Amino acid sequence: MEKYNYGVIGLGVMGRNLLYNIADNGFSVAGFDLDAEKARELEQGATQNTVVKGTASLEDFVSALETPRKIILMVPAGKPVDAVLENITPLLNKGDIVVDAGNSYFKDTERRIAELASKGLHFMGMGVSGGEKGARTGPSIMPGGDLEAFNLLKPMLESIAAKVDGEACTAYMGKSSAGNYVKMVHNGIEYAIMQLISEAYDLLRKVANLNNDQLYEVFKEWNNGEMNSFLIEITRDIFQQKDSLTNDYLVDQILDKAGAKGTGKWTSEQAMEIGVSIPTIDIAVTSRILSAYKDERMKASQLYSEKQIIAPENIESFIKEVGDALYLATLISYAQGLSLLVKASEEYAFDIPLKDVVKIWRGGCIIRSVLLEKFYSAYTQNPDLSNILLDKDISEIVKSKLKSLRSTAAYAVHNGISSLGIQTALGYFDAYTTESLPVNLIQAQRDYFGAHTYQRIDREGVFHTSWKSTNN
Ligand code: 6PG
Numbered sequence: 001m002e003k004y005n006y007g008v009i010g011l012g013v014m015g016r017n018l019l020y021n022i023a024d025n026g027f028s029v030a031g032f033d034l035d036a037e038k039a040r041e042l043e044q045g046a047t048q049n050t051v052v053k054g055t056a057s058l059e060d061f062v063s064a065l066e067t068p069r070k071i072i073l074m075v076p077a078g079k080p081v082d083a084v085l086e087n088i089t090p091l092l093n094k095g096d097i098v099v100d101a102g103n104s105y106f107k108d109t110e111r112r113i114a115e116l117a118s119k120g121l122h123f124m125g126m127g128v129s130g131g132e133k134g135a136r137t138g139p140s141i142m143p144g145g146d147l148e149a150f151n152l153l154k155p156m157l158e159s160i161a162a163k164v165d166g167e168a169c170t171a172y173m174g175k176s177s178a179g180n181y182v183k184m185v186h187n188g189i190e191y192a193i194m195q196l197i198s199e200a201y202d203l204l205r206k207v208a209n210l211n212n213d214q215l216y217e218v219f220k221e222w223n224n225g226e227m228n229s230f231l232i233e234i235t236r237d238i239f240q241q242k243d244s245l246t247n248d249y250l251v252d253q254i255l256d257k258a259g260a261k262g263t264g265k266w267t268s269e270q271a272m273e274i275g276v277s278i279p280t281i282d283i284a285v286t287s288r289i290l291s292a293y294k295d296e297r298m299k300a301s302q303l304y305s306e307k308q309i310i311a312p313e314n315i316e317s318f319i320k321e322v323g324d325a326l327y328l329a330t331l332i333s334y335a336q337g338l339s340l341l342v343k344a345s346e347e348y349a350f351d352i353p354l355k356d357v358v359k360i361w362r363g364g365c366i367i368r369s370v371l372l373e374k375f376y377s378a379y380t381q382n383p384d385l386s387n388i389l390l391d392k393d394i395s396e397i398v399k400s401k402l403k404s405l406r407s408t409a410a411y412a413v414h415n416g417i418s419s420l421g422i423q424t425a426l427g428y429f430d431a432y433t434t435e436s437l438p439v440n441l442i443q444a445q446r447d448y449f450g451a452h453t454y455q456r457i458d459r460e461g462v463f464h465t466s467w468k469s470t471n472n
Protein backbone atom coordinates (compact mmCIF):
# COMPACT_ATOMS: atom_id res chain seq x y z
CA MET A 1 0.00 0.00 0.00
CA GLU A 2 1.24 3.47 -0.95
CA LYS A 3 2.15 5.40 2.18
CA TYR A 4 1.43 9.08 2.70
CA ASN A 5 4.16 11.66 3.35
CA TYR A 6 2.25 13.69 5.92
CA GLY A 7 -0.73 13.38 8.21
CA VAL A 8 -2.99 16.15 9.49
CA ILE A 9 -5.28 15.71 12.50
CA GLY A 10 -8.08 18.26 12.84
CA LEU A 11 -9.91 19.02 9.62
CA GLY A 12 -11.59 22.27 10.57
CA VAL A 13 -11.07 25.12 8.12
CA MET A 14 -7.47 25.77 9.17
CA GLY A 15 -6.46 22.10 9.25
CA ARG A 16 -8.12 21.28 5.96
CA ASN A 17 -6.60 24.27 4.22
CA LEU A 18 -3.14 23.50 5.53
CA LEU A 19 -3.54 19.91 4.37
CA TYR A 20 -4.57 21.03 0.88
CA ASN A 21 -1.64 23.44 0.79
CA ILE A 22 0.77 20.59 1.59
CA ALA A 23 -0.87 18.46 -1.10
CA ASP A 24 -0.76 21.32 -3.63
CA ASN A 25 2.99 21.36 -3.13
CA GLY A 26 3.42 17.78 -4.26
CA PHE A 27 3.26 15.84 -0.99
CA SER A 28 0.74 13.12 -0.31
CA VAL A 29 -1.34 13.76 2.81
CA ALA A 30 -3.73 11.75 4.95
CA GLY A 31 -6.23 13.49 7.21
CA PHE A 32 -8.19 12.53 10.29
CA ASP A 33 -10.91 14.22 12.28
CA LEU A 34 -13.14 13.01 15.08
CA ASP A 35 -15.99 14.20 12.93
CA ALA A 36 -16.03 11.37 10.35
CA GLU A 37 -17.98 13.56 7.94
CA LYS A 38 -15.04 15.96 7.64
CA ALA A 39 -12.67 13.11 6.76
CA ARG A 40 -15.15 11.72 4.20
CA GLU A 41 -15.52 15.09 2.49
CA LEU A 42 -11.80 15.77 2.41
CA GLU A 43 -11.05 14.40 -1.05
CA GLN A 44 -13.81 16.46 -2.69
CA GLY A 45 -12.19 19.79 -1.84
CA ALA A 46 -8.67 18.85 -2.95
CA THR A 47 -6.98 20.19 -6.08
CA GLN A 48 -7.15 17.75 -8.99
CA ASN A 49 -4.25 15.31 -9.21
CA THR A 50 -3.13 15.91 -5.65
CA VAL A 51 -2.85 12.92 -3.33
CA VAL A 52 -5.18 13.34 -0.38
CA LYS A 53 -6.94 10.76 1.74
CA GLY A 54 -9.45 11.07 4.58
CA THR A 55 -9.16 8.25 7.10
CA ALA A 56 -11.96 6.86 9.21
CA SER A 57 -10.03 5.95 12.36
CA LEU A 58 -6.82 6.95 14.11
CA GLU A 59 -5.50 3.44 13.47
CA ASP A 60 -6.10 3.77 9.72
CA PHE A 61 -4.58 7.23 9.80
CA VAL A 62 -1.41 6.11 11.55
CA SER A 63 -0.89 3.07 9.38
CA ALA A 64 -1.38 5.12 6.22
CA LEU A 65 1.71 7.21 6.97
CA GLU A 66 5.30 6.55 5.88
CA THR A 67 7.84 6.33 8.71
CA PRO A 68 9.10 8.24 10.49
CA ARG A 69 5.58 9.57 10.61
CA LYS A 70 5.14 13.29 10.31
CA ILE A 71 1.86 14.33 11.87
CA ILE A 72 0.54 17.87 12.11
CA LEU A 73 -2.10 18.70 14.72
CA MET A 74 -4.54 21.47 13.89
CA VAL A 75 -6.88 21.14 16.85
CA PRO A 76 -7.93 23.81 19.37
CA ALA A 77 -5.27 24.62 21.96
CA GLY A 78 -5.54 23.14 25.44
CA LYS A 79 -7.31 19.89 26.33
CA PRO A 80 -8.03 18.79 22.74
CA VAL A 81 -4.28 18.62 22.06
CA ASP A 82 -3.71 16.44 25.12
CA ALA A 83 -6.65 14.24 24.19
CA VAL A 84 -5.27 13.64 20.69
CA LEU A 85 -1.81 12.91 22.07
CA GLU A 86 -3.18 10.45 24.57
CA ASN A 87 -4.97 8.54 21.83
CA ILE A 88 -2.29 8.64 19.21
CA THR A 89 0.98 8.09 21.05
CA PRO A 90 0.33 4.37 21.76
CA LEU A 91 -0.02 3.89 17.99
CA LEU A 92 3.27 5.57 17.07
CA ASN A 93 6.82 4.25 16.77
CA LYS A 94 10.08 5.67 18.05
CA GLY A 95 11.31 8.52 15.84
CA ASP A 96 7.84 9.64 14.72
CA ILE A 97 7.20 13.35 14.75
CA VAL A 98 4.14 15.18 16.05
CA VAL A 99 3.85 18.90 15.29
CA ASP A 100 1.32 21.06 17.10
CA ALA A 101 0.37 23.84 14.69
CA GLY A 102 -2.27 25.45 16.89
CA ASN A 103 -2.01 28.45 19.18
CA SER A 104 -0.84 26.35 22.12
CA TYR A 105 0.48 27.83 25.32
CA PHE A 106 4.26 27.48 25.29
CA LYS A 107 4.44 25.86 28.72
CA ASP A 108 2.02 23.16 27.56
CA THR A 109 4.35 22.53 24.64
CA GLU A 110 7.33 22.16 26.98
CA ARG A 111 5.44 19.58 29.02
CA ARG A 112 4.39 17.69 25.89
CA ILE A 113 7.93 17.70 24.48
CA ALA A 114 9.11 15.97 27.66
CA GLU A 115 6.19 13.52 27.73
CA LEU A 116 6.66 12.44 24.13
CA ALA A 117 10.46 12.37 24.40
CA SER A 118 10.11 9.80 27.18
CA LYS A 119 8.42 7.58 24.57
CA GLY A 120 11.08 8.24 21.93
CA LEU A 121 8.79 10.59 19.98
CA HIS A 122 9.57 14.05 18.68
CA PHE A 123 7.14 16.81 19.53
CA MET A 124 7.29 20.34 18.13
CA GLY A 125 5.30 23.53 18.70
CA MET A 126 4.80 25.47 15.49
CA GLY A 127 3.05 28.81 15.12
CA VAL A 128 1.06 29.28 11.94
CA SER A 129 -0.34 32.65 11.00
CA GLY A 130 -2.40 33.87 8.12
CA GLY A 131 -5.93 32.79 8.87
CA GLU A 132 -7.92 30.46 6.65
CA LYS A 133 -6.71 31.90 3.38
CA GLY A 134 -3.10 31.97 4.49
CA ALA A 135 -3.23 28.32 5.54
CA ARG A 136 -4.25 27.38 2.02
CA THR A 137 -2.14 29.74 -0.05
CA GLY A 138 0.91 30.44 2.09
CA PRO A 139 1.07 31.23 5.80
CA SER A 140 3.97 32.44 7.89
CA ILE A 141 5.21 29.40 9.78
CA MET A 142 7.09 29.58 13.08
CA PRO A 143 8.50 26.16 14.01
CA GLY A 144 10.68 25.63 17.06
CA GLY A 145 12.16 22.94 19.25
CA ASP A 146 13.52 19.64 18.02
CA LEU A 147 16.13 20.44 15.34
CA GLU A 148 16.25 16.92 13.96
CA ALA A 149 12.51 16.93 13.42
CA PHE A 150 12.61 20.45 12.03
CA ASN A 151 15.18 19.47 9.42
CA LEU A 152 12.98 16.63 8.23
CA LEU A 153 10.02 18.99 7.85
CA LYS A 154 11.95 21.93 6.44
CA PRO A 155 11.57 21.23 2.70
CA MET A 156 7.80 20.87 3.09
CA LEU A 157 7.49 23.94 5.30
CA GLU A 158 9.49 26.02 2.86
CA SER A 159 7.32 24.97 -0.02
CA ILE A 160 3.98 25.67 1.67
CA ALA A 161 4.95 28.97 3.36
CA ALA A 162 4.31 32.42 1.91
CA LYS A 163 7.19 33.86 -0.13
CA VAL A 164 8.69 37.34 -0.02
CA ASP A 165 11.27 38.10 -2.72
CA GLY A 166 11.39 34.37 -3.38
CA GLU A 167 12.26 33.62 0.26
CA ALA A 168 10.01 31.36 2.31
CA CYS A 169 8.31 32.87 5.36
CA THR A 170 9.42 30.10 7.67
CA ALA A 171 12.55 29.55 9.71
CA TYR A 172 13.66 27.82 12.86
CA MET A 173 12.53 30.03 15.75
CA GLY A 174 14.66 28.51 18.49
CA LYS A 175 14.75 25.74 21.05
CA SER A 176 12.01 24.13 23.09
CA SER A 177 8.66 25.93 22.76
CA ALA A 178 10.11 28.97 20.94
CA GLY A 179 7.75 28.41 17.98
CA ASN A 180 4.67 28.87 20.16
CA TYR A 181 6.26 31.73 22.04
CA VAL A 182 7.04 33.66 18.87
CA LYS A 183 3.49 33.08 17.62
CA MET A 184 2.08 34.24 20.96
CA VAL A 185 4.04 37.50 20.72
CA HIS A 186 2.97 37.83 17.08
CA ASN A 187 -0.60 37.78 18.33
CA GLY A 188 0.16 40.29 21.08
CA ILE A 189 1.49 42.68 18.45
CA GLU A 190 -1.57 41.87 16.34
CA TYR A 191 -3.80 42.98 19.23
CA ALA A 192 -1.87 46.25 19.60
CA ILE A 193 -1.98 47.12 15.90
CA MET A 194 -5.70 46.34 15.69
CA GLN A 195 -6.32 48.56 18.71
CA LEU A 196 -4.33 51.39 17.14
CA ILE A 197 -6.14 51.09 13.81
CA SER A 198 -9.47 51.20 15.62
CA GLU A 199 -8.40 54.40 17.40
CA ALA A 200 -7.31 56.03 14.13
CA TYR A 201 -10.70 55.07 12.70
CA ASP A 202 -12.46 56.63 15.67
CA LEU A 203 -10.56 59.90 15.25
CA LEU A 204 -11.25 59.97 11.54
CA ARG A 205 -14.95 59.31 11.89
CA LYS A 206 -15.62 61.48 14.96
CA VAL A 207 -13.24 64.37 14.42
CA ALA A 208 -12.74 64.49 10.67
CA ASN A 209 -16.32 63.28 10.14
CA LEU A 210 -15.31 60.83 7.45
CA ASN A 211 -17.95 58.43 6.18
CA ASN A 212 -17.17 54.85 5.19
CA ASP A 213 -16.46 55.70 1.57
CA GLN A 214 -14.03 58.38 2.67
CA LEU A 215 -12.46 56.05 5.23
CA TYR A 216 -12.02 53.53 2.45
CA GLU A 217 -10.14 56.12 0.40
CA VAL A 218 -7.89 57.10 3.31
CA PHE A 219 -7.00 53.49 4.14
CA LYS A 220 -6.48 52.77 0.46
CA GLU A 221 -3.99 55.61 0.22
CA TRP A 222 -2.26 54.48 3.42
CA ASN A 223 -2.04 50.96 2.12
CA ASN A 224 -0.49 52.15 -1.12
CA GLY A 225 2.43 53.74 0.70
CA GLU A 226 4.77 53.10 3.61
CA MET A 227 1.88 51.84 5.77
CA ASN A 228 1.21 48.93 3.45
CA SER A 229 0.22 45.99 5.59
CA PHE A 230 -2.31 43.20 5.80
CA LEU A 231 -4.28 44.83 8.62
CA ILE A 232 -4.54 48.21 6.85
CA GLU A 233 -5.54 46.39 3.67
CA ILE A 234 -8.38 44.43 5.26
CA THR A 235 -9.54 47.52 7.15
CA ARG A 236 -9.77 49.34 3.82
CA ASP A 237 -11.98 46.56 2.49
CA ILE A 238 -14.15 46.45 5.59
CA PHE A 239 -15.31 50.02 4.89
CA GLN A 240 -16.75 48.90 1.58
CA GLN A 241 -18.61 45.83 2.81
CA LYS A 242 -22.38 46.11 2.65
CA ASP A 243 -24.62 44.23 5.04
CA SER A 244 -26.88 41.64 3.43
CA LEU A 245 -29.56 42.19 6.10
CA THR A 246 -29.92 45.97 6.06
CA ASN A 247 -27.98 47.01 2.98
CA ASP A 248 -26.18 49.49 5.19
CA TYR A 249 -22.41 49.33 5.69
CA LEU A 250 -21.76 46.21 7.71
CA VAL A 251 -19.17 47.82 10.00
CA ASP A 252 -21.85 50.16 11.34
CA GLN A 253 -24.08 47.23 12.29
CA ILE A 254 -21.45 45.42 14.34
CA LEU A 255 -21.68 45.66 18.12
CA ASP A 256 -18.68 47.38 19.74
CA LYS A 257 -17.67 44.47 21.99
CA ALA A 258 -14.44 42.72 21.01
CA GLY A 259 -13.81 39.04 21.70
CA ALA A 260 -10.49 37.36 22.41
CA LYS A 261 -9.23 33.81 22.47
CA GLY A 262 -6.42 34.48 24.92
CA THR A 263 -3.09 34.74 23.13
CA GLY A 264 -2.96 38.50 23.75
CA LYS A 265 -3.56 37.95 27.45
CA TRP A 266 -0.81 35.34 27.56
CA THR A 267 1.58 37.82 25.96
CA SER A 268 0.83 40.41 28.63
CA GLU A 269 1.05 37.87 31.44
CA GLN A 270 4.38 36.68 30.11
CA ALA A 271 5.76 40.18 29.85
CA MET A 272 4.79 40.80 33.48
CA GLU A 273 6.25 37.47 34.49
CA ILE A 274 9.68 38.07 32.99
CA GLY A 275 9.76 41.83 33.50
CA VAL A 276 9.31 43.37 30.08
CA SER A 277 7.37 46.55 29.45
CA ILE A 278 4.85 46.14 26.61
CA PRO A 279 2.13 48.66 27.54
CA THR A 280 0.56 49.03 24.13
CA ILE A 281 -0.04 45.30 23.96
CA ASP A 282 -1.34 45.31 27.54
CA ILE A 283 -3.71 48.14 26.77
CA ALA A 284 -4.97 46.39 23.66
CA VAL A 285 -5.86 43.37 25.79
CA THR A 286 -7.56 45.43 28.46
CA SER A 287 -9.37 47.59 25.90
CA ARG A 288 -11.12 44.50 24.59
CA ILE A 289 -12.13 43.73 28.16
CA LEU A 290 -13.39 47.29 28.65
CA SER A 291 -15.33 47.11 25.40
CA ALA A 292 -17.48 44.40 26.96
CA TYR A 293 -18.84 46.84 29.59
CA LYS A 294 -21.33 48.02 27.03
CA ASP A 295 -24.22 48.62 29.44
CA GLU A 296 -22.08 50.52 31.91
CA ARG A 297 -20.47 52.53 29.14
CA MET A 298 -23.90 53.55 27.93
CA LYS A 299 -24.92 54.72 31.41
CA ALA A 300 -21.62 56.52 31.97
CA SER A 301 -21.81 58.27 28.64
CA GLN A 302 -25.15 59.74 29.71
CA LEU A 303 -23.76 60.83 33.05
CA TYR A 304 -20.68 62.48 31.56
CA SER A 305 -22.12 63.68 28.32
CA GLU A 306 -20.33 67.01 28.17
CA LYS A 307 -17.69 65.89 25.65
CA GLN A 308 -17.40 68.34 22.80
CA ILE A 309 -15.39 67.75 19.71
CA ILE A 310 -13.63 70.71 18.22
CA ALA A 311 -12.94 70.15 14.57
CA PRO A 312 -9.34 70.69 13.46
CA GLU A 313 -8.63 73.67 11.24
CA ASN A 314 -7.27 71.64 8.40
CA ILE A 315 -8.88 68.23 7.88
CA GLU A 316 -6.35 67.11 5.28
CA SER A 317 -3.39 67.69 7.54
CA PHE A 318 -5.27 66.13 10.48
CA ILE A 319 -5.77 62.93 8.44
CA LYS A 320 -2.10 62.94 7.50
CA GLU A 321 -1.11 63.34 11.15
CA VAL A 322 -3.37 60.50 12.24
CA GLY A 323 -1.75 58.30 9.58
CA ASP A 324 1.74 59.17 10.76
CA ALA A 325 0.72 58.67 14.38
CA LEU A 326 -0.69 55.25 13.54
CA TYR A 327 2.48 54.34 11.68
CA LEU A 328 4.74 55.33 14.57
CA ALA A 329 2.54 53.81 17.28
CA THR A 330 2.53 50.58 15.24
CA LEU A 331 6.31 50.69 15.03
CA ILE A 332 6.49 51.16 18.81
CA SER A 333 4.17 48.17 19.32
CA TYR A 334 6.43 45.96 17.24
CA ALA A 335 9.35 47.30 19.28
CA GLN A 336 7.64 46.23 22.51
CA GLY A 337 6.81 42.75 21.23
CA LEU A 338 10.29 42.21 19.84
CA SER A 339 11.85 43.36 23.11
CA LEU A 340 9.78 40.68 24.85
CA LEU A 341 11.26 38.09 22.49
CA VAL A 342 14.78 39.31 23.32
CA LYS A 343 14.20 38.84 27.04
CA ALA A 344 12.33 35.54 26.65
CA SER A 345 15.12 34.19 24.51
CA GLU A 346 17.55 34.76 27.41
CA GLU A 347 15.15 33.75 30.14
CA TYR A 348 14.12 30.44 28.61
CA ALA A 349 17.33 29.81 26.59
CA PHE A 350 15.28 29.75 23.39
CA ASP A 351 17.99 31.34 21.19
CA ILE A 352 15.39 33.12 19.10
CA PRO A 353 16.92 34.59 15.95
CA LEU A 354 15.26 38.02 15.84
CA LYS A 355 16.44 38.63 12.31
CA ASP A 356 14.62 35.51 11.13
CA VAL A 357 11.52 36.38 13.13
CA VAL A 358 11.04 39.70 11.35
CA LYS A 359 12.06 38.12 8.07
CA ILE A 360 9.32 35.49 8.21
CA TRP A 361 6.74 37.99 9.46
CA ARG A 362 7.17 39.98 6.24
CA GLY A 363 4.71 37.71 4.44
CA GLY A 364 1.81 35.39 5.11
CA CYS A 365 0.99 36.44 8.66
CA ILE A 366 -1.57 38.83 10.11
CA ILE A 367 1.03 41.43 11.14
CA ARG A 368 2.90 41.44 7.83
CA SER A 369 3.83 44.94 6.71
CA VAL A 370 6.44 46.69 4.63
CA LEU A 371 7.77 48.20 7.84
CA LEU A 372 9.18 44.78 8.71
CA GLU A 373 11.61 45.17 5.78
CA LYS A 374 13.22 48.00 7.70
CA PHE A 375 13.41 45.88 10.85
CA TYR A 376 14.94 43.09 8.79
CA SER A 377 17.72 45.43 7.61
CA ALA A 378 18.24 46.64 11.19
CA TYR A 379 18.62 43.11 12.59
CA THR A 380 20.78 42.09 9.63
CA GLN A 381 23.23 44.81 10.63
CA ASN A 382 22.87 44.16 14.33
CA PRO A 383 21.29 40.82 15.29
CA ASP A 384 21.69 41.62 19.00
CA LEU A 385 19.62 44.82 19.10
CA SER A 386 17.82 44.80 22.44
CA ASN A 387 15.19 47.19 21.15
CA ILE A 388 14.48 48.18 17.57
CA LEU A 389 14.15 51.82 18.74
CA LEU A 390 17.92 51.82 19.31
CA ASP A 391 18.64 51.34 15.61
CA LYS A 392 19.91 54.47 13.88
CA ASP A 393 17.81 54.14 10.71
CA ILE A 394 14.69 53.32 12.71
CA SER A 395 15.35 56.37 14.90
CA GLU A 396 15.21 58.56 11.78
CA ILE A 397 11.74 57.21 10.96
CA VAL A 398 10.63 57.72 14.55
CA LYS A 399 11.85 61.32 14.60
CA SER A 400 10.06 62.09 11.36
CA LYS A 401 6.70 60.97 12.79
CA LEU A 402 6.97 61.95 16.42
CA LYS A 403 5.36 65.36 16.10
CA SER A 404 2.30 63.76 14.51
CA LEU A 405 2.05 61.16 17.26
CA ARG A 406 2.19 63.90 19.87
CA SER A 407 -0.37 66.11 18.18
CA THR A 408 -2.74 63.20 17.53
CA ALA A 409 -2.44 62.03 21.12
CA ALA A 410 -3.03 65.57 22.38
CA TYR A 411 -5.97 66.03 20.05
CA ALA A 412 -7.63 62.87 21.33
CA VAL A 413 -7.03 63.86 24.95
CA HIS A 414 -8.40 67.38 24.51
CA ASN A 415 -11.51 66.10 22.79
CA GLY A 416 -12.20 63.21 25.12
CA ILE A 417 -11.74 60.53 22.48
CA SER A 418 -10.45 57.34 24.03
CA SER A 419 -7.10 56.50 22.49
CA LEU A 420 -5.45 54.21 25.00
CA GLY A 421 -3.17 52.57 22.43
CA ILE A 422 -1.90 55.82 20.98
CA GLN A 423 -1.34 57.29 24.45
CA THR A 424 0.56 54.28 25.72
CA ALA A 425 2.71 53.99 22.60
CA LEU A 426 3.74 57.59 23.09
CA GLY A 427 4.08 57.18 26.86
CA TYR A 428 6.28 54.13 26.39
CA PHE A 429 8.42 56.00 23.91
CA ASP A 430 8.81 58.98 26.23
CA ALA A 431 9.73 56.79 29.19
CA TYR A 432 12.08 54.61 27.15
CA THR A 433 13.91 57.64 25.81
CA THR A 434 14.18 59.44 29.17
CA GLU A 435 17.54 59.29 30.88
CA SER A 436 16.25 60.41 34.23
CA LEU A 437 12.88 59.04 35.32
CA PRO A 438 11.22 60.22 38.53
CA VAL A 439 11.34 56.78 40.13
CA ASN A 440 14.06 57.93 42.53
CA LEU A 441 11.05 59.30 44.40
CA ILE A 442 9.30 55.91 44.29
CA GLN A 443 12.42 54.31 45.73
CA ALA A 444 12.46 56.90 48.51
CA GLN A 445 8.80 56.19 49.29
CA ARG A 446 9.39 52.44 49.33
CA ASP A 447 12.30 52.85 51.67
CA TYR A 448 10.35 55.30 53.85
CA PHE A 449 7.38 53.05 54.56
CA GLY A 450 8.82 49.62 54.02
CA ALA A 451 12.60 49.80 54.46
CA HIS A 452 12.88 48.36 50.95
CA THR A 453 16.27 50.07 50.46
CA TYR A 454 17.52 52.01 47.44
CA GLN A 455 20.62 52.41 45.32
CA ARG A 456 22.48 55.68 44.91
CA ILE A 457 23.77 57.49 41.85
CA ASP A 458 27.11 58.38 43.41
CA ARG A 459 28.29 55.12 44.98
CA GLU A 460 27.81 51.37 44.85
CA GLY A 461 25.76 49.47 47.39
CA VAL A 462 22.30 49.23 48.90
CA PHE A 463 21.12 51.89 51.33
CA HIS A 464 18.40 52.44 53.87
CA THR A 465 17.51 55.67 55.66
CA SER A 466 15.44 56.35 58.77
CA TRP A 467 13.24 58.93 57.06
CA LYS A 468 12.13 61.76 59.32
CA SER A 469 8.48 62.56 59.64
CA THR A 470 7.68 66.26 59.69
CA ASN A 471 4.40 65.61 61.53
CA ASN A 472 4.40 67.61 64.70
C1 6PG B 1 -3.20 34.40 12.96
C2 6PG B 1 -4.17 34.87 14.00
C3 6PG B 1 -4.96 33.76 14.56
C4 6PG B 1 -6.18 34.21 15.35
C5 6PG B 1 -5.86 34.52 16.78
C6 6PG B 1 -6.39 35.79 17.36
O1 6PG B 1 -2.04 34.70 13.17
O2 6PG B 1 -3.61 33.76 11.99
O3 6PG B 1 -3.48 35.52 15.02
O4 6PG B 1 -4.09 32.95 15.27
O5 6PG B 1 -6.86 35.18 14.69
O6 6PG B 1 -6.37 33.43 17.48
O7 6PG B 1 -7.62 35.60 17.90
P1 6PG B 1 -8.30 36.43 19.06
O8 6PG B 1 -8.38 37.84 18.59
O9 6PG B 1 -9.63 35.78 19.14
O10 6PG B 1 -7.52 36.26 20.29
